[in-house]
Amino acid sequence: MIYCYRSILISLACMGSLVSCSLTELPQLADADVPENWQGPVVEEADIWPETDWWNAFNDEELSNIIARVQENNLDLENNRRNLESAQIALREAGFNLLPTPLVTLGTGASYNETRVDGSETSSSPNEPFALGANFTYNDILSRPATYDRAVADYDFRVAQVADVALNTLGTAASTYFQLLLTRDKVEASMQNVENAEAIYRIAQARVDAGVAVPIEALQQQIALDRERNNLRSFIQNDLATRSSLALLLGRTLQNFEVAGQTLENIEVPQVKPGLPSELLVRRPDLVQAEANLRSARASVDIVKTDLFPQISLTGGINASSTSLSELVSDPDTILNINANLIQTLLDNGQRFRNIDQARITMENSLNNYRRAVIGAFNEVEVLLSNIELLEAQGVVALQNLEAAEEAFRIAEVRYQEGVADFQTVLVAQNTLFSTRNSYLDNKLLRLNTITGLFQALGGGWQAEE
DSSP states (O other): OHHHHHHHHHHHHHHHHHHHHHOOOOOOOOOSSSOSSOSSSOOTSSSSSSOOGGGGGGGHHHHHHHHHHHHHHHHHHHHHHHHHHHHHHHHHHHHHHHHHHEEEEEEEOOEEEEOOSOEEEEEOOOOOOOEEEEEEEESSSSTTTEEEEHHHHHHHHHHHHHHHHHHHHHHHHHHHHHHHHHHHHHHHHHHHHHHHHHHHHHHHHHHHTTTOOOOOHHHHHHHHHHHHHHHHHHHHHHHHHHHHHHHHHTOOOOOOOOOOOOOTTTOOOOOOEEEOOOHHHHHHHHHHHHHHHHHHHHEEEHHHHHGGGGEEEEEEEEEESSHHHHHHHSSSSEEEHHHEEEEEOOOOOTHHHHHHHHHHHHHHHHHHHHHHHHHEEEEEEEEHHHHHHHHHHHHHHHHHHHHHHHHHHHHHHHHHHSSSHHHHHHHHHHHHHHHHHHHHHHHHHHHHHHHHHHHHEEEEEEEEOO
């Protein structure tokens, strides 16, 4: 029996050697897919890579409190945490599957007495009423390592997926908060526009009443005033809708949900720069997901390759029995048995080779998906770096234009009231001021959202575990 067991082990070792030699090499990215350096403009004095609490860089206490409440109460993030627990359980199960499946049994016989009609009594008891057995089964031996590799890749995918959902959720929360503050800035600007329009309307009406202006001037300004009043109502409604979106991210209803912030003016625009481009591969959760998919596809190729070899299974066990429970522990009668089965498919009309070809095609598609994700990530960072520089320059111009538009409107209003300028000049100055105010506010929001996008594009401080 020892000789047979040794032969089985030698056969398994030979099979394992053949399979290990046939393991599929993991496809790699092309050299051109990963640039050596960034070509976009970077701020040298800025921090490299975002921190895991990147939202604190905006230096707004309410934003930090909102993000903390999102982390605690967001319904998607709660599902995320449960999904990760499920993935951990699945990985542990895959680890156990590397080992033989054990089965331990404990049995006992039964004695009985029988009293017959004639008064005689008989008794019977098994000679060995106590039995202890330990058995194992070990199937699909050759494919189990590759199956475990695929399970590890799937687990890494789930971990990165959880991080990706969290990053997107927190980014959405920050952008929604900024949008709410912008809406409130526009409510304030719209109220100023209404006040300006009312002032011009009063002047126009007074000039019409005095007979120094035609009625069309007052009518045109009445139209402009009504338009600004409608814009104000729309912004107030947008405030409600945006608060509703933010409340949902916090897992609560709109009732009694308030946000204290009133303006984007006090929100700082932080600076950050990326490190080496190659580091992005382990810092962006979506790239780690794509790489994990590739590893899973490679493992699937290895699994179907094992179909070319015999299907090996082992069963074995050790059984002990004794007439008493104490002897079962101290001096049992023991029987050891080990069996091995090898099943080889001889003819399947090429099905196994077709399965391998299909698995290879899936792996090649996974490589292309990975490459597309990587190239897209690098391009996204480059565009964001360029956008940040552009928006900063536009912000300077927007502020200068706003100051100029406010002064131009003040002069036009005074000259119109004095009868020096005509109404058309005032109307143009008024419309220019209104649009310039909105452009200035929109630029601040774009800058905040772009830096938020850069934090996300750089992985938000997350990094895959090695």
